[in-house]
Amino acid sequence: MCGIWALFGLDGKPMNCICENFEKISHRGPEAFRIEFDNRVKNGYLAFHRLAIVDCHNGMQPMRLNKYPYLFLLCNGEIYNCNKLREQYNFQYTTKCDVEVILHLYAQGGSDNVARSLDGVFAFCLLDIEQKKIIIGRDPYGVRPLFKLYSNSGHLAISSESKGLIGIRKHIEDEYILQPFLPGNYEEYELLNDGRTRLLQTVDYHKPGDKPNFQVYTPWNMLSNSDVHKNIRKLFSAAVEKRLLADRRIGCLLSGGLDSSLVAATLVQHAKKHKLPYKIQSFAIGMGDSPDIIAARQVASYIGTEHHEIIFSSKDVAEILDKVIYHLETFDITTIRASVAMYIISRYISQNTETTVIFSGEGADELAQGYIYFRDAPTAMDAHNESIRLLKDIYLYDGLRADRTTSAFSLELRVPFLDIQFTNYYLSLDAAIRQPQGGIEKYLLRAAFDGTDILPSKILWRHKEAFSDGVTSIKKSLFQIIQDIVEDKVQDEDLAKAHIKYPHCTPKTKEAIYYRNVFESYYGGQAETFTPYFWMPRWVKDIVDPSARFINHYSADTNSNDDHQIDN
Numbered sequence: 001m002c003g004i005w006a007l008f009g010l011d012g013k014p015m016n017c018i019c020e021n022f023e024k025i026s027h028r029g030p031e032a033f034r035i036e037f038d039n040r041v042k043n044g045y046l047a048f049h050r051l052a053i054v055d056c057h058n059g060m061q062p063m064r065l066n067k068y069p070y071l072f073l074l075c076n077g078e079i080y081n082c083n084k085l086r087e088q089y090n091f092q093y094t095t096k097c098d099v100e101v102i103l104h105l106y107a108q109g110g111s112d113n114v115a116r117s118l119d120g121v122f123a124f125c126l127l128d129i130e131q132k133k134i135i136i137g138r139d140p141y142g143v144r145p146l147f148k149l150y151s152n153s154g155h156l157a158i159s160s161e162s163k164g165l166i167g168i169r170k171h172i173e174d175e176y177i178l179q180p181f182l183p184g185n186y187e188e189y190e191l192l193n194d195g196r197t198r199l200l201q202t203v204d205y206h207k208p209g210d211k212p213n214f215q216v217y218t219p220w221n222m223l224s225n226s227d228v229h230k231n232i233r234k235l236f237s238a239a240v241e242k243r244l245l246a247d248r249r250i251g252c253l254l255s256g257g258l259d260s261s262l263v264a265a266t267l268v269q270h271a272k273k274h275k276l277p278y279k280i281q282s283f284a285i286g287m288g289d290s291p292d293i294i295a296a297r298q299v300a301s302y303i304g305t306e307h308h309e310i311i312f313s314s315k316d317v318a319e320i321l322d323k324v325i326y327h328l329e330t331f332d333i334t335t336i337r338a339s340v341a342m343y344i345i346s347r348y349i350s351q352n353t354e355t356t357v358i359f360s361g362e363g364a365d366e367l368a369q370g371y372i373y374f375r376d377a378p379t380a381m382d383a384h385n386e387s388i389r390l391l392k393d394i395y396l397y398d399g400l401r402a403d404r405t406t407s408a409f410s411l412e413l414r415v416p417f418l419d420i421q422f423t424n425y426y427l428s429l430d431a432a433i434r435q436p437q438g439g440i441e442k443y444l445l446r447a448a449f450d451g452t453d454i455l456p457s458k459i460l461w462r463h464k465e466a467f468s469d470g471v472t473s474i475k476k477s478l479f480q481i482i483q484d485i486v487e488d489k490v491q492d493e494d495l496a497k498a499h500i501k502y503p504h505c506t507p508k509t510k511e512a513i514y515y516r517n518v519f520e521s522y523y524g525g526q527a528e529t530f531t532p533y534f535w536m537p538r539w540v541k542d543i544v545d546p547s548a549r550f551i552n553h554y555s556a557d558t559n560s561n562d563d564h565q566i567d568n
């Protein structure tokens with residue numbers, strides 16, 4: 001995990017302007033930084049904050065190789081098939097850094113060869129001085145973040161987080177747009193003589209569920225023609241195993257729900273198989289003996305992790321709420337609520353352990369129809385299309401939450417459920433068998449691991465519960481605690497006039513107004529481009545709050561060991 005930043009075509013800006021904006025993403029890579037300017041590119045800067053995960057002693061960026069002196073690479077990513085590509089094309093690597101393969105792929109086959117060949121998560125900017133081109137690309141699910149600022153006259157800037165670009169806006173005199181770079185896309189720009197750029201093409205190279213273009217980790221002929229459950233287990237196991245690529249200590253988040261528990265259990269299996277020289281650490285968070293704390297404790301004991309429990313209070317929530325919104329760069333209600341505990345747990349990991357790479361269960365609810373409202377889907381195809389929509393936009397919501405809360409404390413997140421081969425196979429299965437069965441969400445995923453003893457049965461079949469209830473209790477949910485905190489900070493008059501002040505995604509509650517006010521104080525004018533809509537459940541009438549508590553199917557109680565839902 002790291003922070004990448006680049007600026008092209010902004011005339012005569014002093015170095016303190018460059019450094020000031022670049023510094024705002026330093027949390028993504030606190031171990032080293034570099035800002036590079038090349039005389040062959042007028043008004044062009046490439047900058048990098050590094051958190052060393054692979055090849056800790058080399059691999060500094062912007063990366064240049066003697067073989068390709070005209071190429072410069074910035075990349076925040078992990079390329080899981082870097083060794084397979086080396087064997088396939090007989091590449092001669094200079095470093096042990098996985099992202100080096102991008103330079104070889106581009107030199108051999110151009111922009112399209114890069115994006116379609118990579119099995120991994122990435123956001124990159126490649127400068128080709130010889131051909132006067134800039135190529136920018138992002139992984140299919142937007143696991144690694146990237147923002148782009150582009151003006152009508154050709155000013156171009158990119159940053160891992162928008163906070164690195166907000167201050168640049170005031171220096172651009174013509175019209176511009178600042179927005180997230182779309183996942184599964186790459187763009188190619190012509191570099192003009194004055195350092196400005198001209199967009200040559202935008203290519204949508206991968207959509208959710210598409211078949212991989214690269215040689216897959218698990219050959220398709222190794223899958224069973226009849227045993228779907230076996231195939232799911234095999235591909236999920238491979239998705240976890242390939243993500244062991246790291247020279248830093250690996251751990252996992254563990255809520256005691258299905259998703260994180262499957263990830264943790266599979267991770268422990270592979271850690272033993274590959275003889276990692278340490279015990280996997282797991283981390284759970286809650287208020288007292290919340291349902292998640294209790295369930296995670298059971299899972300940790302069963303799979304044998306070095307387990308940590310982080311207990312937080314309403315005071316902790318009040319102290320960090322504004323910081324969470326700053327790091328998230330959104331005002332979405334669901335995302336902020338679900339980020340509070342993840343922010344606190346990430347802070348604990350950073351301050352108290354040597355674990356740097358964190359595995360988590362994001363993506364399972366979108367992929368495997370885990371949200372409670374999927375029970376109300378009119379048809380199996382409606383449910384399938386909703387999965388595709390959620391995966392397409394996950395970079396704006398759950399994916400954003402997972403990245404920003406962990407990167408705020410210089411941790412790298414890995415999400416096996418968003419593996420490209422795994423998602424392709426799972427979404428290719430008959431739509432009807434992927435729906436909730438008998439009132440149980442993610443039924444197919446649960447059934448695939450039933451009888452394997454990878455987890456206790458009561459964890460594998462633990463019912464769905466709102467995230468706010470999982471980390472607190474049914475008596476007083478996290479979102480109610482937050483509402484109490486903001487109650488006196490927003491006036492009734494503000495609520496009455498919210499539709500005038502905020503016509504886009506108009507806040508309907510004091511909580512929502514508070515979030516929006518804090519967001520605007522940091523990212524004023526970016527509401528529509530950063531958060532196009534509020535995350536809300538589908539097919540449910542008369543719902544104005546995204547919490548699962550307000551869906552009729554929700555039936556968590558204080559004695560249950562229910563699976564968590566990210567407040568949806």
